[in-house]
Amino acid sequence: MKIATRERDGVTILDLKGKITIGVGDIALRDAVHAAVDGGAKNILINLQGVKTIDSSGIGELVAAFTTVKKAGGALKLYSIPSKVSDILQITQLVTVLDILDTEDAAVASF
Amino acid sequence: MKIATRERDGVTILDLKGKITIGVGDIALRDAVHAAVDGGAKNILINLQGVKTIDSSGIGELVAAFTTVKKAGGALKLYSIPSKVSDILQITQLVTVLDILDTEDAAVASF
Amino acid sequence: MSSDENLVLLSIGSRFENIELVQVVLDDSLRETAMDDDSRYWVGIALREALANAIKHGNKEDPAKQVEVELRIDEEQVIVLIQDQGEGFDPKGVENPLEPDNLLKPDGRGIFYMNRFMDEITYDFAPEGGTVVKLRKRFDSPPPEQGD
Amino acid sequence: MSSDENLVLLSIGSRFENIELVQVVLDDSLRETAMDDDSRYWVGIALREALANAIKHGNKEDPAKQVEVELRIDEEQVIVLIQDQGEGFDPKGVENPLEPDNLLKPDGRGIFYMNRFMDEITYDFAPEGGTVVKLRKRFDSPPPEQGD
Ligand SMILES: Nc1ncnc2c1ncn2[C@@H]1O[C@H](COP(=O)(O)OP(=O)(O)O)[C@@H](O)[C@H]1O
Numbered sequence: 001m002k003i004a005t006r007e008r009d010g011v012t013i014l015d016l017k018g019k020i021t022i023g024v025g026d027i028a029l030r031d032a033v034h035a036a037v038d039g040g041a042k043n044i045l046i047n048l049q050g051v052k053t054i055d056s057s058g059i060g061e062l063v064a065a066f067t068t069v070k071k072a073g074g075a076l077k078l079y080s081i082p083s084k085v086s087d088i089l090q091i092t093q094l095v096t097v098l099d100i101l102d103t104e105d106a107a108v109a110s111f
Numbered sequence: 112m113k114i115a116t117r118e119r120d121g122v123t124i125l126d127l128k129g130k131i132t133i134g135v136g137d138i139a140l141r142d143a144v145h146a147a148v149d150g151g152a153k154n155i156l157i158n159l160q161g162v163k164t165i166d167s168s169g170i171g172e173l174v175a176a177f178t179t180v181k182k183a184g185g186a187l188k189l190y191s192i193p194s195k196v197s198d199i200l201q202i203t204q205l206v207t208v209l210d211i212l213d214t215e216d217a218a219v220a221s222f
Numbered sequence: 223m224s225s226d227e228n229l230v231l232l233s234i235g236s237r238f239e240n241i242e243l244v245q246v247v248l249d250d251s252l253r254e255t256a257m258d259d260d261s262r263y264w265v266g267i268a269l270r271e272a273l274a275n276a277i278k279h280g281n282k283e284d285p286a287k288q289v290e291v292e293l294r295i296d297e298e299q300v301i302v303l304i305q306d307q308g309e310g311f312d313p314k315g316v317e318n319p320l321e322p323d324n325l326l327k328p329d330g331r332g333i334f335y336m337n338r339f340m341d342e343i344t345y346d347f348a349p350e351g352g353t354v355v356k357l358r359k360r361f362d363s364p365p366p367e368q369g370d
Numbered sequence: 371m372s373s374d375e376n377l378v379l380l381s382i383g384s385r386f387e388n389i390e391l392v393q394v395v396l397d398d399s400l401r402e403t404a405m406d407d408d409s410r411y412w413v414g415i416a417l418r419e420a421l422a423n424a425i426k427h428g429n430k431e432d433p434a435k436q437v438e439v440e441l442r443i444d445e446e447q448v449i450v451l452i453q454d455q456g457e458g459f460d461p462k463g464v465e466n467p468l469e470p471d472n473l474l475k476p477d478g479r480g481i482f483y484m485n486r487f488m489d490e491i492t493y494d495f496a497p498e499g500g501t502v503v504k505l506r507k508r509f510d511s512p513p514p515e516q517g518d
């Protein structure tokens with residue numbers, strides 16, 4: 001898994017690419033989110049477009065990131081969800097608790 | 112492995128794509144060559160451009176095809192050899208006995 | 223064993239990287255069956271979860287401990303058995319991740335995935351120790367519905 | 371087993387399609403090592419030859435007979451053991467495919483490939499029957515030279 005961090009209009013965007021799975025992807029995600037929060041980021045977006053596979057550890061890491069950022073007084077949202085990831089968010093009912101947007105424009109404007 | 116058979120200037124060309132390996136690719140190659148010979152083809156070219164992997168059964172099938180066509184009074188030549196296939200033809204010293212050409216134009220003109 | 227069944231056995235050291243290997247073998251094996259692409263994807267995810275549990279909870283990530291995988295594919299279905307060398311657990315004690323209190327917990331979704339994506343999942347505990355989870359999916363059973 | 375070694379065991383039914391599975395596992399496993407891409411490719415070809423021989427000459431394509439594969443990767447090298455349930459053979463009796471008389475024969479190049487692409491290949495014959503071929507390649511040994 002590769003994660004690139006960039007800024008747009010005061011929003012920190014993490015572009016995820018690859019597999020968010022146990023042992024590698026999940027840890028990379030955790031580290032990237034912690035780095036962003038430690039760097040003072042409040043408004044964080046996760047771009048899931050490049051993610052084809054996410055296991056329960058990956059989903060767990062997304063949930064943990066959501067909570068971590070919230071506790072630090074910020075907000076974390078997801079956008080560009082590929083269909084298989086979207087299925088998983090439905091099945092786990094996380095669509096009801098996480099903030100999910102369609103496009104990057106909509107996501108950036110939502111803060 | 113996929114094999115497409117076509118004609119150009121009286122030459123029968125087999126375009127090979129995929130793996131020529133034991134159990135599938137080698138048999139497909141044999142069938143295609145026999146079909147061409149049975150159909151009366153004398154001048155046959157094998158285009159290896161799309162072949163990334165060839166095992167010893169695949170090489171054996173190329174050699175068998177060469178002999179089959181020769182016995183039927185025709186000629187079989189190879190062209191567009193990918194580098195890994197070329198290495199194998201060197202290592203097995205088949206470069207010294209098979210007819211090998213660079214391009215399709217050169218191969219068609221060689222009959 | 224009936225002659226139209228394909229049996230593949232795999233044994234991997236308890237490293238998460240090895241999950242990939244097993245998943246690729248399953249995926250390649252299922253590609254030649256009547257299973258549709260979506261179902262194949264979800265069966266792959268269920269397998270990942272079972273392997274992750276065997277490596278993490280069963281073998282506690284000790285690379286010297288192996289996880290054994292048995293893959294049986296016939297004309298109708300795939301059966302996968304995954305065995306670790308751990309101490310077992312009580313499947314009845316596992317919580318439902320859809321409970322409001324559990325929804326934002328970072329873990330506890332693996333067995334739920336397996337149940338969702340397979341026709342059948344059963345746990346067995348070998349007397350000499352070790353958890354065996356059996357996953358089964360027919361090629362003609364529909365892919366899991368989304369949501370509830 | 372030293373803890374920095376990764377051990378993967380595989381057992382496949384004697385079908386040529388299963389060669390693909392094993393090759394993919396080896397390829398994926400070697401991708402994380404210091405072995406260069408070319409060598410990885412050739413080691414994969416050597417493995418295919420050993421599996422093809424085990425399935426064809428050893429187990430005579432009986433899908434109920436298994437071929438066992440042991441993959442050992444440490445920091446320095448890969449070792450692959452391939453065992454069938456056949457009757458064995460005399461490796462000394464194998465002809466050189468580069469002899470002029472053999473050059474246009476359709477078979478007899480498998481063991482030659484293995485010798486060419488690996489640092490070491492050795493045959494063992496289990497007393498209870500079955501051929502075991504061992505293939506070894508160090509990550510820092512050069513890829514095979516072409517031609518002669
Ligand atoms: N193979 C296993 N060996 C021991 N315990 C297990 C095993 N598989 C599952 N468990 C137990 O079941 C619990 C729930 O597993 P699961 O639903 O996969 O969620 P998670 O792995 O995220 O905790 C685990 O936390 C663990 O206590």
Ligand SMILES: Nc1ncnc2c1ncn2[C@@H]1O[C@H](COP(=O)(O)OP(=O)(O)O)[C@@H](O)[C@H]1O
Pocket residue numbers: 167419423424427428454456457458459464476477478479480481482501
């Ligand atoms: N695992 C095996 N069991 C029995 N015989 C074998 C085995 N491997 C190789 N052989 C014998 O060695 C010969 C040479 O093998 P090889 O060089 O791979 O060429 P080919 O398989 O094309 O004949 C085979 O024809 C066979 O007689």
